[in-house]
Amino acid sequence: MSVSRILLGLLEPRSQHGYVLRRRYDEWFGNSRPLKSAQVYATLGRLDRDGLIDLTGVASGVGPDRRVYAITEAGVGELDRWLDEPEVPEVTASRRVLFAKVLIALSSGRPAEPMLDRQRQAHLARMREMRVQRQSGDLLGQLDADFEMYHLDADLKWIDGAVARLARLAALVSRVDNPQKESR
Amino acid sequence: MTLQGSNLALRFGRTVALDGADVTISPGEIVAVMGPSGSGKSTLLHVLAGILRPEHGEVRLDAQRIDNLPDSRRSKLRLRSFGFVLQFGDLVPELSLRENVALPLRLLGTPRAEARRRAAELLGHLAVAELADRRPGQVSGGEGQRAAVARALAHRPSVIFADEPTGALDSAAGEVVLDALTGLARQEGSAVVMVTHEARVAAYADRTVFLRDGRVAA
Numbered sequence: 001m002s003v004s005r006i007l008l009g010l011l012e013p014r015s016q017h018g019y020v021l022r023r024r025y026d027e028w029f030g031n032s033r034p035l036k037s038a039q040v041y042a043t044l045g046r047l048d049r050d051g052l053i054d055l056t057g058v059a060s061g062v063g064p065d066r067r068v069y070a071i072t073e074a075g076v077g078e079l080d081r082w083l084d085e086p087e088v089p090e091v092t093a094s095r096r097v098l099f100a101k102v103l104i105a106l107s108s109g110r111p112a113e114p115m116l117d118r119q120r121q122a123h124l125a126r127m128r129e130m131r132v133q134r135q136s137g138d139l140l141g142q143l144d145a146d147f148e149m150y151h152l153d154a155d156l157k158w159i160d161g162a163v164a165r166l167a168r169l170a171a172l173v174s175r176v177d178n179p180q181k182e183s184r
Numbered sequence: 185m186t187l188q189g190s191n192l193a194l195r196f197g198r199t200v201a202l203d204g205a206d207v208t209i210s211p212g213e214i215v216a217v218m219g220p221s222g223s224g225k226s227t228l229l230h231v232l233a234g235i236l237r238p239e240h241g242e243v244r245l246d247a248q249r250i251d252n253l254p255d256s257r258r259s260k261l262r263l264r265s266f267g268f269v270l271q272f273g274d275l276v277p278e279l280s281l282r283e284n285v286a287l288p289l290r291l292l293g294t295p296r297a298e299a300r301r302r303a304a305e306l307l308g309h310l311a312v313a314e315l316a317d318r319r320p321g322q323v324s325g326g327e328g329q330r331a332a333v334a335r336a337l338a339h340r341p342s343v344i345f346a347d348e349p350t351g352a353l354d355s356a357a358g359e360v361v362l363d364a365l366t367g368l369a370r371q372e373g374s375a376v377v378m379v380t381h382e383a384r385v386a387a388y389a390d391r392t393v394f395l396r397d398g399r400v401a402a
Contacts, residue, residue, distance in 0.1 A: 064261060107325060117402035123391045124383060131387040135363075156383045160220065 003035065004043045005082040008052060008075055013071040015056055018044055031133075031144050052078050058152055095155055102162055106173040111168055120159050127152050185265070185342040186210055189232050191241035199226040200255040202238065203275055205397030209343060209347040213387070215262055216386035217376075219395035225345055225379045228395065232256040232377060233266055233345045244341070267336030267374065269365065271345040273328045281307060281331040282316040288339045306334035310364045325347065326357030333365045338370060344369055346378040350385060362388045 006029065010021050026034045044067075047053045059066045071079070094130035098119060105112040124152045127149060134145035162169070186207040193231045197384030201224045204318050207286060208217055209232070230236040232243055243251040246263050250261055267288070268274075275284045285303035290296065308312045310330040312323070322330045329349065336344045366388045369376045378389060386392045394402045 025212050113401075118318070118393060119394065124386055127383055127387040131384075149387070153383050164220070 001080065003039065004047055005079065007040070007043055007173075008047060008079050008082075011053060011069060011071045011081060012076065015068050017059055017068045028140060031141070032133060047075070074097055095158060098155075098159070098162075102166075102169070103173060105167075106170045107176075111169075113163060116159050116166075118165050120156060123152050123159070125155050127156075185246045185375075186244075187240075187343050187377075188231060188244045189228070189243065190244075190402075192228065192238045192243070194227060194231060194236065195242035200364075200398050202231065202241075204241070205395065205399055207393055207400060209375050211342070211376055212370065212373045212375055213284075213391075214369065214378070214389045216389035216392040217377060217395060218370050218381065218383075218386055219401070220394055223395040223399040224292055225395055227398075229345050229377060230348055230381050233268070233343075234262055247321075263288060264339070265342045267339070267341040269329070269332050269336045269344065269345040269349045270373065271348040272353040273325075273332040274286070274331055275335070279290065280317050280319055281312065281323065281328075281334075282321070284331055285334045285338050286346055287311050288335060290338055293341075300314045302338055305373060306337055306368075309332065310334050310366060324357070326353050327362045329353060329357070330364055333361060333368070337368055337374065340372055341374055343375045344376060346376060348380060349378060350382075355384075358385070 003025075005019055006025060010016070010024050015160060018037070021044075022035050022037065024042045025040075044053065048055060048069065052072055053135075054072050055067055056070045057068045062153045078159055098116075101115060102112045105115055130145040130149045133148070134142050161179070187206060189207045192202045192205045192207075193200075200389065203224075203229060205224065205228055205229065207215075207217075217228060219225050227360070231238050231251070234243065234253070234286055237251055239386075241251075242249055245261070245265060250258060273296070275281070276287065279287065282300065282303045285306055286294075286296075286299035289299035289302060294302075304313065304316060307316050307330075307360065310333060311326050312330050312334075315323050315327055315331075320331070329352075333349075335344075346365065350361050362385060366376060376389070377387070393400055
C-alpha cells in the first residue's frame with residue numbers, strides 16, 4: 001500500500017495536520033495495518049522534501065501533528081500519475097514466502113505436504129475472519145473483506161495446485177541438487 | 185448430539201473412497217469438508233448420514249451406533265435426526281414449496297396445521313414466503329435452494345448434511361442460501377456438515393476438515 005500517495009490524496013481536498021490524516025487513513029485503510037504516528041510524520045517530511053506538499057502553518061497547541069500541510073501543484077501532478085497508472089499485478093509477499101518454503105522443504109528432504117496443509121488451515125481461518133467482517137461491516141468493511149477473501153482464495157488454489165504437483169516438484173528439485181545423478 | 189465417525193473405510197470396487205477417516209461433529213457445530221476430487225468428501229457425508237454403510241469403522245450419534253442398524257431403522261433415524269440440502273435442491277416437483285418444507289414433519293406425524301405453520305415460518309425466515317404456493321419448477325434455483333434449506337431445518341434435526349449446497353448457484357444467490365443455512369442452523373442449534381470445493385463457502389463453517397485419499401489430512 002502506498003502510504004505516501006494515499007496521504008497525498010487525503011490532503012488534496014483541504015490542508016490538514018498529521019493527526020487528522022492519520023485518523024482518516026485508519027478509518028478507511030487501517031483494518032489491515034493501522035498507521036503509526038512516526039510513519040505519518042516521516043512520510044509527510046519526505047513529501048515536503050520532494051516538493052509534493054508544503055508546510056502552510058502551525059495550529060495552536062504543541063506536538064509535531066500540529067503542523068498543517070497543503071498539497072502543491074507538483075503533488076497534484078504526482079497524485080494524477082499515481083491514480084492513472086495501473087498497478088503492476090503483484091504476487092503477495094506471503095505467497096512468495098510459501099513458494100520459497102516449499103522449495104526449501106523439498107530440497108532439504110522435508111515433507112512439504114503437511115506444511116501446505118497447515119497453511120491451508122491458516123488461510124481458511126483468515127477467510128472465516130474476513131467473512132465475519134464482511135457480514136458485520138459497513139460497505140467499506142465489506143469491500144475490504146472481499147478484496148482479501150478473493151486473494152486468500154487465489155492463494156488456496158495455489159496451495160492445492162502445489163500439493164497436486166509435489167512429487168514432480170520434488171523430482172525437479174532433486175535433479176537440480178544432484179546433477180550427477182541425471183548425467184549418469 | 186455428537187456425531188462421530190471412527191476409522192471409516194469404504195471401497196467401490198477397486199476404488200478406495202474412505203481409508204481410515206476419523207471425524208467428530210459436536211452439537212451445533214458447522215463443519216466444512218474439503219478435498220480434491222475423489223478424496224472421499226461425498227462418501228464421508230453419506231456414511232456419516234447413514235446412507236452408506238462403511239466396510240470398517242463405525243458411526244455413532246451420541247452413544248448409539250448407527251452404521252450397523254437395519255435399513256428401516258436407519259431410514260427412521262435419518263428422517264428424525266438429520267436434514268439434507270443437496271446441490272440441486274431435490275424438492276418434490278409435484279408439491280408446492282410449502283408442502284415440500286412441511287413434508288418431513290408430516291412423515292414424522294406432525295399434524296397438518298402445525299406442519300404448515302412451521303413451513304410458513306421457515307419460508308418467511310428465508311424470504312420466500314410469497315412463493316409458498318409455487319412449485320419448484322416455478323421458482324429460481326436460488327429460491328428453490330432456500331426452500332430446500334427450510335425443508336432441511338423443518339423438523340429441527342440434530343445434523344444437517346449439505347453436499348455442495350450452492351454448487352448450482354451464482355455467488356450472490358449462493359451467499360443468500362449460505363447465510364440462511366448457517367444462520368438458521370446456529371439459531372436452532374443444528375450442526376451442519378457441508379461438503380464444498382469452494383473456500384468462500386467453507387468460510388461459513390467453524391472449521392474445515394480436509395480429506396486426501398480417503399483420510400483426514402488436516
